[in-house]
Amino acid sequence: MSEQLAGTLARRRLGVVHLFFFVVAASAPLTVLGGGVTTMFAVTGSKGIPLSFLVIALILGIFAVGYAAMSRHVANAGAFYSYIAQGIGRPAGVGGSFVALMTYNTIQIGLYGLFGFIIGDFMNTKFSVDQPWWVWALLGWVLIGILGMLRVDLNASVLAVLLILEIIATAVFDIVGVGNPADGSGVSLAGFDPGNLFTSGLGAVFAFAIAAFTGFESGAIYSEEVKDPRHTVARATFFAVLFTGIFYAISAWAMTVVVGPDNVQQAATEAGPGVVFGTLAQYTNNTIADIATVLFFTSVFAALLSFHNGVARYFFALGRERVLPQFLGRTSRRTMAPIAGSIAQSVIAIVVLIFFIIADRDPVIDLFTWLSGVSAVGVVLLMAATSASVVGYFRVRRGDESAWQGRVAPAIATILLTALLVTLVANFNYLLTPDTPSYLRWVLPGLIALAAIAGILWGAVLKSSRPDVYEGIGRTVGQPLTADESGSESDYVPVH
Template identity: 85%
Template sequence: MSEQLAGTLARRRLGVVHLFFFVVAASAPLTVLGGGVTTTFAVTGSKGVPLSFLVLAVILGIFAVGYAAMSRHVANAGAFYSYIAQGIGRPAGVGGSFVALTAYNAIQVGLYGLFGYIFADFMTTKFDVTAKWWVWALMAWVLIGILGMLRVDLNASVLAVLLVLEIIATAVFDIVGLGNPAGGSVSMAGWDFGNLFAGGVGAVFALGIAAFTGFESGAIYSEEVKDPRHTVARATFLAVLFTGIFYAISAWAMTVAVGPDNVQQAATEAGPGVVFGTLAEHTNNTVADIAVVLFFTSVFAALLSFHNGVARYLFALGRERVLPQFLGRTSRRTMAPIAGSLTQTVIAIVVLVGFIAAGKDPLLDLFTWLSGVSAVGVVLLMASTSAAVVGYFRVRRADESLWQGTVAPLAATILLGALLVTLVVNFNSLLAPTNPSYLRYLLPGLIAVAALIGVIWGLILKSSRPDVYEGIGRTVGQPLTADESGKSDSDYVPVH
């Protein structure tokens, strides 16, 4: 590595709009519509899928109240790791960091499978260029690795362009679907609570929560935002509101376009083709082809967003010496967490090569397995973070109201805990019928193992490296207090 390295991230480069693009790009609206919504309809047959997104958005909105309140006091690229460490305890924080690394690496690597699959199909269909899925996945891997080492605001600009285009494509589908209802009338079946809770609601929520993965990533960039006390909170609330409404309307448009009684069969037979077929039928093939292109740029945008998130987690853990200290290095030229970015790139290629060598399917195996692991991990993190918010404000005086510091996060802890149980119990709904049955226990078990290893490592640090232990989850530049460490403020020296 030829360029000099520093130990701090770029300061005050990201505003609310930048952060909104990072957060929503990770959720990938067009990917959710073409992949997540169609899969939910195919697996569950529930006509109430549109309403489920609104219910989940309300739950996540309640979570965001406490999450946003804590973001005003804790600025650390480790986000959930730092929140849990300060609100529950340092060993739990390290456990949370290991869960975060497992979950975000899982979804990031899994998306390479989805990207390779859809890009290979597109190139074969449109240009008669035949290549294995992994050829295209590796090309995306190279480009993501390069972008991850550039300035964070440049990454946000790339995501902004891709996100705006995919939102337009999704909106066109919504307009076309609602404007051309099957049977000649617009069905309101998607908004009926009876349809949502008629059966299979657990699987609907299990699949639906995976669609929101990434909305909570705003705090990862808290050290790089222009206004640490407000930017993360505003971007997170905007992301929850936007994605919840947008997903709900898009899912409803799909039921209207093909008919609520036909949507399961259509989604099962065509998958993402429901979206592009509807566009081709009611507009023209050019519009449908553009939507297909934007579908895989949507996946690419999500890849880039999750790559940046993992890199910053690794940076935070390296800077605090919870993991090897070299990870806490940034580029002096771009201020990007270059060591964390390169490490994530290496992790991605190792897992990719393993799946390629094993001859696994990029969609049914690589993408499905790892996105399921990620969903379990992220919900566990959110539930733990909500509990941490309660613990944090219980012992610290702040301006937050009772609703912000106690009631909302406590309610979120209960609701997200119920969602976690639902997701684990219904994990088999995320797996293809051809997958081995033991995976329903093994894959979510990876998250439990990561959490346990993290907690054990935290306890080892407490006994063997107390100086490192005392700095776990610390807000950047914040001194240790005498109450917390038994030392005076002057004894604390931030690690760079």
């Protein structure tokens, strides 16, 4: 294989189904049910959490309209980075790329804490194998690092198997939960009553709910590797939003039914993920409950792999365009995976893990919770900026998109997501445990602001010191300039 191909991603390997598995696996349905939903009930006490997932899915569906429209024109593994660069401006695009790297690295690394803890607890309980959480976390780190350097379609196949199994396990819980209402009092619809959602705890509920969807927006990261760039990303994103929104709502509702709406906060506080697995053990058998527990940590593993692949592609895009060191834009000659970006992500992960290990911090309360909160803020900021960039992009470029796709829906999404961002930051303390130092409620989300500012400043430096690099920021891959493009001569033709 030529040297040129060593800087190129694999082409035409991913279809809608492949991409759907990457996107939904990042959202990790069983992880959300066992970890996210139980935490939401325990912390907020809201009975309207099932409805909150439908509301957030509606907002994200509106976001996906403009996001999908732009994906037909901009094919770049940098995704949000390239969208923001072409729709708002190159410095903002670099700022978005730094936010994306912070966002996806933090959620990926935070998941190692959850992964190590739940495997360690399971192995100790079932097989009396007592090892520190970080032993299992490091084992997962090795496996993720190896898979990240293999063919992207192989990664999709691994995710597909794990995702199908966890969806089945979650569906079994849903059926069991709805089929066995608490105290035989009948199936309650309190979870979908707007009066139970729109109360004083609304901000905290939405903060947790949006965090549960983190990863759904990752489809465009693979836009250079899909079989049909004009349609694959759009279809996979819409399917993912629809599926996860409905699935999360049903699963949260099933939990309120099986333990009772009035008892769900206490049950979630006392048992946590045990609400799920204890229900399965009670109404099926211990074997099914144990299988579901195993699938719980394979669900986390699937999310780890999906986010690792996403971070690797962001590094690749920024290295290829020389925004970051150029070696990051190298791919494997054999697998055409972004090997340099994959290694870079693994190195960052191991450094952070070692810091938490040496500091003897809790893998869930500290590592997972803190970094998950940071990532939630970053994702919402990126989506709000991306929606604004869609409006800017189609304002100066011709396309066959309707006014709804190119202007109205993205404008509405920008407003809604900005409101969500403010809500999330204002309620960030609800994402932290009571014994967490109070200053972290501002320091942790502040990391996202620092990343954005650093990226914007770096973009300005590139404009003055390396104009050739600056002109290539966020470009659509493989497309030359044409006189028909609106805007400056440095704009790039969209993919048709």
